[in-house]
Amino acid sequence: MKLTTLGYALIGLVQAEPCSGYALRRVFETTPMGTYSSSPGSIYPALARLVAAGFLEKRAPAGGGKKLFHVTTRGRDAMNAWLRTPVTEEEVTRSVDLVLLRFAFLENVDEPGVTQSFLASFESALSNRIEQIEAYLESPAGRALGRHGRLAVENGLQGLMTQRQWAATSKKEFRS
Known part of the structure:
Protein backbone atom coordinates (compact mmCIF):
# COMPACT_ATOMS: atom_id res chain seq x y z
CA MET A 1 0.00 0.00 0.00
CA THR A 85 13.61 11.69 2.77
CA PRO A 86 15.36 14.85 1.56
CA VAL A 87 13.06 17.68 0.52
CA THR A 88 12.82 18.01 -3.26
CA GLU A 89 12.27 21.01 -5.52
CA GLU A 90 8.96 19.46 -6.57
CA GLU A 91 7.75 19.48 -2.96
CA VAL A 92 8.84 23.09 -2.57
CA THR A 93 6.95 23.95 -5.75
CA ARG A 94 3.78 21.94 -5.17
CA SER A 95 3.35 21.11 -1.49
CA VAL A 96 5.23 23.19 1.06
CA ASP A 97 2.47 22.37 3.55
CA LEU A 98 3.43 18.72 3.26
CA VAL A 99 7.08 19.60 3.88
CA LEU A 100 6.09 21.45 7.04
CA LEU A 101 3.91 18.52 8.15
CA ARG A 102 6.98 16.29 7.84
CA PHE A 103 8.99 18.81 9.82
CA ALA A 104 6.37 18.88 12.59
CA PHE A 105 6.49 15.08 12.90
CA LEU A 106 10.28 15.16 13.20
CA GLU A 107 9.57 16.05 16.84
CA ASN A 108 9.15 12.31 17.44
CA VAL A 109 12.48 11.30 15.88
CA ASP A 110 15.13 10.99 18.54
CA GLU A 111 18.29 10.90 16.44
CA PRO A 112 20.91 13.63 16.23
CA GLY A 113 21.28 15.25 12.86
CA VAL A 114 17.98 14.15 11.30
CA THR A 115 16.35 17.55 11.75
CA GLN A 116 19.50 19.33 10.57
CA SER A 117 19.61 17.19 7.42
CA PHE A 118 15.95 17.81 6.74
CA LEU A 119 16.32 21.57 7.15
CA ALA A 120 19.45 21.62 4.98
CA SER A 121 17.64 19.78 2.18
CA PHE A 122 14.65 22.15 2.54
CA GLU A 123 16.92 25.19 2.35
CA SER A 124 18.74 23.78 -0.68
CA ALA A 125 15.51 22.93 -2.53
CA LEU A 126 14.19 26.42 -1.79
CA SER A 127 17.42 28.02 -3.05
CA ASN A 128 17.24 26.06 -6.29
CA ARG A 129 13.60 27.00 -6.83
CA ILE A 130 14.34 30.67 -6.06
CA GLU A 131 17.15 30.67 -8.64
CA GLN A 132 14.80 29.18 -11.24
CA ILE A 133 12.13 31.81 -10.63
CA GLU A 134 14.67 34.66 -10.67
CA ALA A 135 16.04 33.35 -13.97
CA TYR A 136 12.52 33.14 -15.35
CA LEU A 137 11.80 36.75 -14.37
CA GLU A 138 14.96 37.83 -16.25
CA SER A 139 14.09 35.75 -19.33
CA PRO A 140 12.14 37.13 -22.29
CA ALA A 141 9.03 35.27 -21.10
CA GLY A 142 9.37 36.74 -17.61
CA ARG A 143 10.00 40.24 -18.93
CA ALA A 144 6.90 39.88 -21.13
CA LEU A 145 4.64 39.31 -18.13
CA GLY A 146 2.10 41.97 -17.46
CA ARG A 147 2.25 43.95 -14.24
CA HIS A 148 -0.21 41.65 -12.46
CA GLY A 149 1.55 38.49 -13.55
CA ARG A 150 4.96 39.78 -12.55
CA LEU A 151 3.68 40.91 -9.15
CA ALA A 152 2.06 37.51 -8.59
CA VAL A 153 5.33 35.72 -9.41
CA GLU A 154 7.27 38.13 -7.17
CA ASN A 155 4.84 37.39 -4.34
CA GLY A 156 5.57 33.68 -4.64
CA LEU A 157 9.29 34.41 -4.82
CA GLN A 158 9.17 36.48 -1.62
CA GLY A 159 7.31 33.67 0.12
CA LEU A 160 10.00 31.18 -0.87
CA MET A 161 12.72 33.56 0.33
CA THR A 162 10.97 33.87 3.69
CA GLN A 163 10.76 30.09 4.00
CA ARG A 164 14.45 29.77 3.13
CA GLN A 165 15.31 32.29 5.86
CA TRP A 166 13.15 30.32 8.30
CA ALA A 167 14.99 27.09 7.39
CA ALA A 168 18.38 28.76 7.92
CA THR A 169 17.32 30.20 11.27
CA SER A 170 15.83 26.88 12.37
CA LYS A 171 19.06 25.05 11.48
CA LYS A 172 20.90 27.37 13.87
CA GLU A 173 18.42 26.60 16.63
CA PHE A 174 19.00 22.88 16.25
CA ARG A 175 22.80 23.24 16.40
CA SER A 176 22.61 24.06 20.07
Whole structure:
Protein backbone atom coordinates (compact mmCIF):
# COMPACT_ATOMS: atom_id res chain seq x y z
CA MET A 1 0.00 0.00 0.00
CA LYS A 2 1.36 3.40 -0.98
CA LEU A 3 0.80 5.83 1.85
CA THR A 4 -1.08 9.04 1.17
CA THR A 5 -0.53 12.36 2.89
CA LEU A 6 -3.57 11.62 5.05
CA GLY A 7 -2.07 8.22 5.90
CA TYR A 8 1.19 9.80 7.02
CA ALA A 9 -0.70 12.42 9.01
CA LEU A 10 -2.70 9.71 10.80
CA ILE A 11 0.37 7.60 11.50
CA GLY A 12 2.25 10.66 12.79
CA LEU A 13 -0.57 11.64 15.13
CA VAL A 14 -0.96 8.09 16.45
CA GLN A 15 2.81 7.75 16.86
CA ALA A 16 2.78 10.86 19.06
CA GLU A 17 -0.05 9.43 21.16
CA PRO A 18 -2.27 6.38 20.67
CA CYS A 19 -5.84 7.55 20.21
CA SER A 20 -9.29 6.71 18.91
CA GLY A 21 -10.66 7.50 15.49
CA TYR A 22 -12.91 10.11 17.03
CA ALA A 23 -9.93 11.82 18.71
CA LEU A 24 -8.14 11.91 15.36
CA ARG A 25 -11.19 13.48 13.70
CA ARG A 26 -11.20 16.13 16.43
CA VAL A 27 -7.55 16.98 15.70
CA PHE A 28 -8.48 17.68 12.08
CA GLU A 29 -11.48 19.75 13.18
CA THR A 30 -9.76 21.86 15.84
CA THR A 31 -6.16 22.41 14.72
CA PRO A 32 -4.32 23.81 11.70
CA MET A 33 -4.45 20.26 10.32
CA GLY A 34 -7.97 21.16 9.24
CA THR A 35 -6.83 21.16 5.63
CA TYR A 36 -7.56 17.44 5.75
CA SER A 37 -11.15 16.31 5.78
CA SER A 38 -12.42 15.44 9.24
CA SER A 39 -15.43 13.61 7.85
CA PRO A 40 -16.01 10.05 9.01
CA GLY A 41 -16.21 9.15 5.31
CA SER A 42 -12.50 9.87 4.86
CA ILE A 43 -10.91 9.32 8.28
CA TYR A 44 -12.38 5.92 9.18
CA PRO A 45 -11.76 4.27 5.79
CA ALA A 46 -8.19 5.62 5.85
CA LEU A 47 -7.69 4.15 9.33
CA ALA A 48 -9.14 0.81 8.19
CA ARG A 49 -6.72 0.75 5.23
CA LEU A 50 -3.77 1.53 7.53
CA VAL A 51 -4.77 -1.31 9.88
CA ALA A 52 -5.30 -3.74 6.98
CA ALA A 53 -1.87 -2.83 5.56
CA GLY A 54 -0.20 -3.32 8.95
CA PHE A 55 0.80 0.31 9.61
CA LEU A 56 -1.54 0.66 12.58
CA GLU A 57 -3.23 -1.70 14.98
CA LYS A 58 -6.20 -1.23 17.24
CA ARG A 59 -6.08 -2.50 20.82
CA ALA A 60 -7.68 -1.87 24.18
CA PRO A 61 -5.69 -0.11 26.93
CA ALA A 62 -4.19 -2.32 29.66
CA GLY A 63 -6.99 -1.56 32.11
CA GLY A 64 -9.69 -2.11 29.50
CA GLY A 65 -11.80 0.49 27.81
CA LYS A 66 -12.16 1.87 24.32
CA LYS A 67 -9.73 0.52 21.73
CA LEU A 68 -7.07 2.93 20.54
CA PHE A 69 -4.96 3.00 17.41
CA HIS A 70 -1.24 2.28 17.88
CA VAL A 71 1.61 2.45 15.38
CA THR A 72 3.14 -0.87 14.42
CA THR A 73 6.80 -1.45 13.65
CA ARG A 74 5.91 -1.30 9.95
CA GLY A 75 4.15 2.01 10.46
CA ARG A 76 7.04 3.44 12.45
CA ASP A 77 9.54 2.33 9.81
CA ALA A 78 7.47 3.87 6.99
CA MET A 79 7.08 7.11 8.91
CA ASN A 80 10.79 7.30 9.74
CA ALA A 81 11.73 6.68 6.10
CA TRP A 82 9.32 9.42 4.97
CA LEU A 83 10.69 11.87 7.53
CA ARG A 84 14.30 11.19 6.48
CA THR A 85 13.61 11.69 2.77
CA PRO A 86 15.36 14.85 1.56
CA VAL A 87 13.06 17.68 0.52
CA THR A 88 12.82 18.01 -3.26
CA GLU A 89 12.27 21.01 -5.52
CA GLU A 90 8.96 19.46 -6.57
CA GLU A 91 7.75 19.48 -2.96
CA VAL A 92 8.84 23.09 -2.57
CA THR A 93 6.95 23.95 -5.75
CA ARG A 94 3.78 21.94 -5.17
CA SER A 95 3.35 21.11 -1.49
CA VAL A 96 5.23 23.19 1.06
CA ASP A 97 2.47 22.37 3.55
CA LEU A 98 3.43 18.72 3.26
CA VAL A 99 7.08 19.60 3.88
CA LEU A 100 6.09 21.45 7.04
CA LEU A 101 3.91 18.52 8.15
CA ARG A 102 6.98 16.29 7.84
CA PHE A 103 8.99 18.81 9.82
CA ALA A 104 6.37 18.88 12.59
CA PHE A 105 6.49 15.08 12.90
CA LEU A 106 10.28 15.16 13.20
CA GLU A 107 9.57 16.05 16.84
CA ASN A 108 9.15 12.31 17.44
CA VAL A 109 12.48 11.30 15.88
CA ASP A 110 15.13 10.99 18.54
CA GLU A 111 18.29 10.90 16.44
CA PRO A 112 20.91 13.63 16.23
CA GLY A 113 21.28 15.25 12.86
CA VAL A 114 17.98 14.15 11.30
CA THR A 115 16.35 17.55 11.75
CA GLN A 116 19.50 19.33 10.57
CA SER A 117 19.61 17.19 7.42
CA PHE A 118 15.95 17.81 6.74
CA LEU A 119 16.32 21.57 7.15
CA ALA A 120 19.45 21.62 4.98
CA SER A 121 17.64 19.78 2.18
CA PHE A 122 14.65 22.15 2.54
CA GLU A 123 16.92 25.19 2.35
CA SER A 124 18.74 23.78 -0.68
CA ALA A 125 15.51 22.93 -2.53
CA LEU A 126 14.19 26.42 -1.79
CA SER A 127 17.42 28.02 -3.05
CA ASN A 128 17.24 26.06 -6.29
CA ARG A 129 13.60 27.00 -6.83
CA ILE A 130 14.34 30.67 -6.06
CA GLU A 131 17.15 30.67 -8.64
CA GLN A 132 14.80 29.18 -11.24
CA ILE A 133 12.13 31.81 -10.63
CA GLU A 134 14.67 34.66 -10.67
CA ALA A 135 16.04 33.35 -13.97
CA TYR A 136 12.52 33.14 -15.35
CA LEU A 137 11.80 36.75 -14.37
CA GLU A 138 14.96 37.83 -16.25
CA SER A 139 14.09 35.75 -19.33
CA PRO A 140 12.14 37.13 -22.29
CA ALA A 141 9.03 35.27 -21.10
CA GLY A 142 9.37 36.74 -17.61
CA ARG A 143 10.00 40.24 -18.93
CA ALA A 144 6.90 39.88 -21.13
CA LEU A 145 4.64 39.31 -18.13
CA GLY A 146 2.10 41.97 -17.46
CA ARG A 147 2.25 43.95 -14.24
CA HIS A 148 -0.21 41.65 -12.46
CA GLY A 149 1.55 38.49 -13.55
CA ARG A 150 4.96 39.78 -12.55
CA LEU A 151 3.68 40.91 -9.15
CA ALA A 152 2.06 37.51 -8.59
CA VAL A 153 5.33 35.72 -9.41
CA GLU A 154 7.27 38.13 -7.17
CA ASN A 155 4.84 37.39 -4.34
CA GLY A 156 5.57 33.68 -4.64
CA LEU A 157 9.29 34.41 -4.82
CA GLN A 158 9.17 36.48 -1.62
CA GLY A 159 7.31 33.67 0.12
CA LEU A 160 10.00 31.18 -0.87
CA MET A 161 12.72 33.56 0.33
CA THR A 162 10.97 33.87 3.69
CA GLN A 163 10.76 30.09 4.00
CA ARG A 164 14.45 29.77 3.13
CA GLN A 165 15.31 32.29 5.86
CA TRP A 166 13.15 30.32 8.30
CA ALA A 167 14.99 27.09 7.39
CA ALA A 168 18.38 28.76 7.92
CA THR A 169 17.32 30.20 11.27
CA SER A 170 15.83 26.88 12.37
CA LYS A 171 19.06 25.05 11.48
CA LYS A 172 20.90 27.37 13.87
CA GLU A 173 18.42 26.60 16.63
CA PHE A 174 19.00 22.88 16.25
CA ARG A 175 22.80 23.24 16.40
CA SER A 176 22.61 24.06 20.07
